[in-house]
Every structure is written in structure tokens, then in C-alpha cells.
Amino acid sequence: MIRILPDQLVNQIAAGEVIERPAAVVKELVENSLDAGARRIEVDLERGGLGLVRVRDDGAGIEPAQMALAFERHATSKIKSLDDLERVASLGFRGEALPSILSVSRLRMTSRRSGAGHAWTLGGEGVLFARQPVPAAHPPGTSIEVRDLFFNTPARRKFLKSEATEFRHAQNALDRIALSRFDVGFALRHNQRRVRDLAPADGAPARRARVASICGEDFIAQAVEIDESRMGMRLHGWVGLPSFARSQADLQFFYVNGRLVRDRLPGFALRRAFADVMHSAHHPAYVLYLELDPAGVDVNVHPQKTEVRFRDGGRVHDMLFGAVHQLLRGVRPQPEQHRVMLIPPPASASPERASPAYPRQASGLATDLRAIPAVAEAAAVYARTETAPLAVTDKAANAAPDEAPLGHALAQLHGVYILAQNRQGLVVVDAHAAHERVLYERMKHQLDGGGIPAQGLLMPQSVTLHEDEADALEARKAELYRYGIDFDRAGPGSVRVRAVPPLLDPAQVEALIRGLVRDDERREAVSHFGEAIEAQYRVLADVACKAAIKANRRLTLPEMDALLRDMERTELAGQCNHGRPTWVQLGIDALDRLFLRGR
Structure with missing residues (x-):
């Protein structure tokens, strides 16, 4: 009934x-x-x-x-x-x-x-x-x-x-x-x-104070502000630096026309914007506000109104990814963003030792997702450290601490860390992580500018594959040449490699080719274009990691200064390709307190 x-x-x-x-x-x-x-x-x-x-x-x-x-x-x-x-x-x-x-x-x-x-x-x-x-x-x-x-x-x-x-x-x-x-x-x-x-928060300082009271002082101290308008939308708020990445997604606030939403599309776009600077197991932190025409979003899809449906999800994705990606790439090494306070600062610091405020720099080079050329995947690629020397210039060697955020190199510690002096105090740089980021960004720009140069092998190397694998690889021959990889078909189930990128150790040619075969399999399993691009870019991160300065490699002071200058010019230089920080700042006030100076 x-x-x-x-x-x-x-x-x-x-x-x-x-x-x-x-x-x-x-x-x-x-x-x-x-x-x-x-x-x-x-x-x-x-x-x-x-x-x-x-x-x-x-x-x-x-x-x-x-x-x-x-x-x-x-x-x-x-x-x-x-x-x-x-x-x-x-x-x-x-x-x-x-x-x-x-x-x-x-x-x-x-x-x-x-x-x-x-x-x-x-x-x-x-x-x-x-x-x-x-x-x-x-x-x-x-x-x-x-x-x-x-x-x-x-x-x-x-x-x-x-x-x-x-x-x-x-x-x-x-x-x-x-x-x-x-x-x-x-x-x-x-x-x-x-x-x-x-209290009502009128003005930028009051708004920052409210965010700090809710999200924590650490977040607002390690966040950069964003205010971008494009494609008929506006995105503004605060984005935590990659160094503030968290083990869980507990500090992510995303508002659409003033309404807090938890939607897969914004979450995916924002996570992709951090892909180059954050470990895959970590989560970005942000407080962001998206404003768009109310007709462009359907909020009537969930009883609690926590989910929305965008009428043009592609444009929203591109807006979020592009704005945050460009913001992160525009952040250069700035001591105020990487300061490490071993002991809480004193209530008042002397004027001559007050750290100057570093304004957020203008956004640097950025590449739109749909303009990025495809990059071949090559797992287990190893490159020789000797093939990736640091370029030393007179300008790098003679740079004064007051002229550069990361200052001037003083020494190398345990063959791993570079110690440098700048206006704020002591800078400690992880040489491998920093060089890794520099090489990674350099290779990406080479691809964007026409391709990675190829270095011919003295003796071509043959690699045995299944016939279908060799067929798939041969179909990508023109594409792979842009990555510095040149080969011929040597038989039904083999290829002969004639050239590889300069950073690659010839002993790893077979690993490179087999990695490319695995990339073909992965491409078939990946349907989303953006995810495919990320999978392909991971090979560059791996090559850069293997080619970067290794522990216990002794560097001269000019070489250390050259790396510092490269970091200052390189996008996303604050983190390596795996999301680890590349440098930290020990302020002079913190050092004074460690040694009880002034007491």
C-alpha cells in the first residue's frame, strides 16, 4: 500500500x-x-x-x-x-x-x-x-x-x-x-x-590576522597572496609555499562565490599546480576564493551545498591551475620565506639587525599546460655527475652578499651543504637538491625552446625488445628525437641507439629504452591529458636527480656561488623536484640568541 x-x-x-x-x-x-x-x-x-x-x-x-x-x-x-x-x-x-x-x-x-x-x-x-x-x-x-x-x-x-x-x-x-x-x-x-x-576584518592586515588566528601563524608566515583575474573569473587569497606542504589535507579552504565547497575539480587543478614542487604523499595548504558569474556554477547538487557543478569545468580548471602554477614559478629565493628560528625571537630586535621585508616578486616565466610539449618517460635513468658541471662566471664569483638574496658562499659542510652569508645571517643550501631543481628547469626550457640536444655515442648500442614494443617505440621516433634520443630499427625485435641526452650515462642506455617502453604502456592507461603530462615530466625529475651534484663532491667557492646565482634565477628554486626544501635561513637574531649575545 x-x-x-x-x-x-x-x-x-x-x-x-x-x-x-x-x-x-x-x-x-x-x-x-x-x-x-x-x-x-x-x-x-x-x-x-x-x-x-x-x-x-x-x-x-x-x-x-x-x-x-x-x-x-x-x-x-x-x-x-x-x-x-x-x-x-x-x-x-x-x-x-x-x-x-x-x-x-x-x-x-x-x-x-x-x-x-x-x-x-x-x-x-x-x-x-x-x-x-x-x-x-x-x-x-x-x-x-x-x-x-x-x-x-x-x-x-x-x-x-x-x-x-x-x-x-x-x-x-x-x-x-x-x-x-x-x-x-x-x-x-x-x-x-x-x-x-x-572583530570585522577591514583592510589587508586585519584579514591576514583573521586567517592567522584560524589557520595558524605558521601558515600565514609561509604563504603568498594571489589576486588574478582572467577568463571572466577572479581568484584571490593565500597559497602556502611548497615548504609548508602537509601530511594531510587539513588546511585547504576553497570558496566559490563565498560558499565553501569540496569539489574534485578545484582540488585536482590545485594539486597539479604543486606537482613540480611537492612530494606526491603531501598536500598543499591554501585559503582561496573564486568569484565567477553565478550562472556559471550550479550549487543545487548536494543537500548540504558542499559540492558544486561548474558549467564549464575546463575553463575553471585552466584558471586555477594557470594562476597558482604561475604564482609558484614566480617565487624566487627570499630569506623571509625560508627563515628557520631555532629559538623564538626577542621581543624587540635592534634596528640595525631587523630583517628587511622582501616583497613578493612578479611572476616569472610560465608555460600553459596545453602548450607543454610531450616528454618521454624513462625510468631508472642515470647520469654522470661529471657531465653536469657548474658554470662559473665572473659575475657569480664576485657577487656581494648585499646584492643577492642567497648571499656569498663561505664553505662546504660534510660535502653536502653550502654555507653562505647574506644580509639576514647564515644560508644553508642542500647542494644536491638545489642543483637538481636547476637542472630540471633547464631541461624543461630546452624542451620548450626546441628540444634537448643529442650527444652521439662512440659505439651505437643495441637493445632487444618484443616486436610489438619495438613497433611502438619506432612510431615515436620523431618525437623522441626532440628529447635527444636517436635510434634505428635493427631487427624485428631490437633497436640500435645512436645518441642520448648529454646528461645521460651511456651505460644506462638500455634502462632508458626500457623505461620508454614502460612509458608507452602507461600512456595507454592514462586518459586525462594533464595526468599524462605529469607522468611524462617525472622522467625529467629523475634525470635531474641522478645528474645533480652528489654528496662528497668537493666544490670550489666560485662553483658554490655559481649555484647560488642559478638558484636565484631559477623558478621554483625553493624545493627540489621531490618537494624537499633546497635551502633555509638562520637569522642573525637567532644566532645571537644561541650564543647569548647581548645578555
Whole structure:
């Protein structure tokens, strides 16, 4: 028998989609306050939100005749027609939150319109007590109290965590909203204890301070700002430097037209932008805001509105990848971004030893993804250190510390680290990691400029393959020649290699060819163009790693200075191709404190 479900049961089913825990109540009510034009929002929690969630705002308030209507399903003041739905800009528009919350809690709403003589209140337990509100005392704005969440659905309460865990989720929900609305003040109290009190953040310093209070001082100290407009979209916010990469994706905030979303497309594009400077097991950190025409994004695809669908996902991907990729490539070695403080700095530093501020430099060379030529994969490629000497120039040898961010080389430590002096103090460089990045970027530019030069072998080398492998390799002969690889077909199942890139050890020719065969197999398994490009570029990273300066290779001071100058000119020089830092800065203040100078 088919039955029409009663309204309360329908609301409880909807609550299962929208209201998972107290944090969801905080999110829905705070978003309603923002849509009401609130400039300050106060949230009170008891027992992690299980006992009480109270949200008070100074917004426009609700007319008494409209209060009962707010608890009807699909009742909303945000949209009136299909056109409104397609261009929705408000946060709450489904009209499900209030009836869903009421169906599983003891709720009371009190609201006063600006200019009204008094407020009105309405409440219920599972359902409204009455349709008509009664007078109450309340300042202009609205308060909603939600007590004893899931009191009438005990099975739902069993799935909740401890009070501490539920409070942490609720605090995170408020923090995520606070990062999207700098013009609004937020306060949070838990069990009568003040936890957050954020004043409206007017101006860049105040916004940075709010981000620091939520994401941590370390993040804002190691982040660069971005503000790019292209293709009818604007991307702005903060991107953590690769050196701030994290072991989990816990510091990623991405907003679309002010709404926090967790969508695969932005996540993939941003991760790809970090591919050259971050280990595959790490995650970038960012607080980013994408603004575009509301008609270009569908936010009505998820009950909690945390997922969106872009009408032109390709353009959005290109915008995000291109802007962040170019930003990262424009960051050059700057001591303020790689400072290591072994001991906290003193309360006040002497003026003559204050570190100068280094402004973010303009973006350097950047290559658009669809303009990158394909690069052959060659696993297990080894190159001789001797074939990758450091170019020493008079300018590099004579550079003064005050003229270059990384200063002037002093010595080499344990055959691994370069010690240099600059204006800030001591620079420590991992010679292998730094040289690896320099070689990698150099090879990429060679490819972009026409191809890697080939070096003929004194004796061509034959490599035996399966016949189908030799066929596939021969089909790529013209392409591989651009990478400095030249060969002929020597038989049904063999090829004769005549030339390889100058960095490659001839003893590794067979490994190179077999790596190219594996690349053909991988290409067939990779369908996404961007992923294929990344797989192909990994071979350059491997070649650079094997060709870079090895441990215990003694360098002269001019050679060390040459590497420092190369780093300053090289894009993404702060990290090697595997995401490790290439250098750190020990400030003079930190060194003074280590030796108790000035005490």
C-alpha cells in the first residue's frame, strides 16, 4: 500500500540529509544569519552542541506573520523562480534547515525587526507548539535556540562522538564561515567559556590576522597572496609555499562565490599546480576564493551545498591551475620565506639587525599546460655527475652578499651543504637538491625552446625488445628525437641507439629504452591529458636527480656561488623536484640568541 508520509516524519528524513551533528546546525543557522544581513553573529554551545546551540545575530529579523512559515518545508525568501535558482547567490535557499532542525530538537526562535517596539517568539518540540508567535524581549535581530538535539531520535544520538569531538566539529564549521566573511564579526562560547571573538576584518592586515588566528601563524608566515583575474573569473587569497606542504589535507579552504565547497575539480587543478614542487604523499595548504558569474556554477547538487557543478569545468580548471602554477614559478629565493628560528625571537630586535621585508616578486616565466610539449618517460635513468658541471662566471664569483638574496658562499659542510652569508645571517643550501631543481628547469626550457640536444655515442648500442614494443617505440621516433634520443630499427625485435641526452650515462642506455617502453604502456592507461603530462615530466625529475651534484663532491667557492646565482634565477628554486626544501635561513637574531649575545 502506498502512503503519504506525515509531515514530521518527512522532516526527520530530511534532517538525516541536512543535520548530521551539532556542527551542521551551527552551519545552517549562521548561514541564515549572514543572508539576513548580520554584521555580528554570536554562537553559544553547551556540551559540544548536544545540550544547546544558540545563534544570535543583529540581522534584519523576521516579521511575526512570517515566523511560522519559516518552519515549512521548501519555504524560503531567497528564490522565487527558476531563474533565481540558476543564479542563486545566497547561502541558504533550500528551505529545509529550520523544519529539519525543529523535527529533531527543542527549538525556539525569537526575532525583532529594526524599528519594531518588541520582539516575537515561537517554539516547539518536534513540531511547533502554536502557529502564532507571542511578544518577547530581544534586541533587533534574531536568536534561535536548539536544545537537546536528537532527543526524539535516540538512535541518531548513538552515532555522535564525544562532546569534545562534536565541539571541535562545530568550531571548525564556524571557522570555515568566518574565513569567507571578513566583514562580519563572530563570537563563539562553549560552556560559558569564550573561545573565539573575531572583530570585522577591514583592510589587508586585519584579514591576514583573521586567517592567522584560524589557520595558524605558521601558515600565514609561509604563504603568498594571489589576486588574478582572467577568463571572466577572479581568484584571490593565500597559497602556502611548497615548504609548508602537509601530511594531510587539513588546511585547504576553497570558496566559490563565498560558499565553501569540496569539489574534485578545484582540488585536482590545485594539486597539479604543486606537482613540480611537492612530494606526491603531501598536500598543499591554501585559503582561496573564486568569484565567477553565478550562472556559471550550479550549487543545487548536494543537500548540504558542499559540492558544486561548474558549467564549464575546463575553463575553471585552466584558471586555477594557470594562476597558482604561475604564482609558484614566480617565487624566487627570499630569506623571509625560508627563515628557520631555532629559538623564538626577542621581543624587540635592534634596528640595525631587523630583517628587511622582501616583497613578493612578479611572476616569472610560465608555460600553459596545453602548450607543454610531450616528454618521454624513462625510468631508472642515470647520469654522470661529471657531465653536469657548474658554470662559473665572473659575475657569480664576485657577487656581494648585499646584492643577492642567497648571499656569498663561505664553505662546504660534510660535502653536502653550502654555507653562505647574506644580509639576514647564515644560508644553508642542500647542494644536491638545489642543483637538481636547476637542472630540471633547464631541461624543461630546452624542451620548450626546441628540444634537448643529442650527444652521439662512440659505439651505437643495441637493445632487444618484443616486436610489438619495438613497433611502438619506432612510431615515436620523431618525437623522441626532440628529447635527444636517436635510434634505428635493427631487427624485428631490437633497436640500435645512436645518441642520448648529454646528461645521460651511456651505460644506462638500455634502462632508458626500457623505461620508454614502460612509458608507452602507461600512456595507454592514462586518459586525462594533464595526468599524462605529469607522468611524462617525472622522467625529467629523475634525470635531474641522478645528474645533480652528489654528496662528497668537493666544490670550489666560485662553483658554490655559481649555484647560488642559478638558484636565484631559477623558478621554483625553493624545493627540489621531490618537494624537499633546497635551502633555509638562520637569522642573525637567532644566532645571537644561541650564543647569548647581548645578555
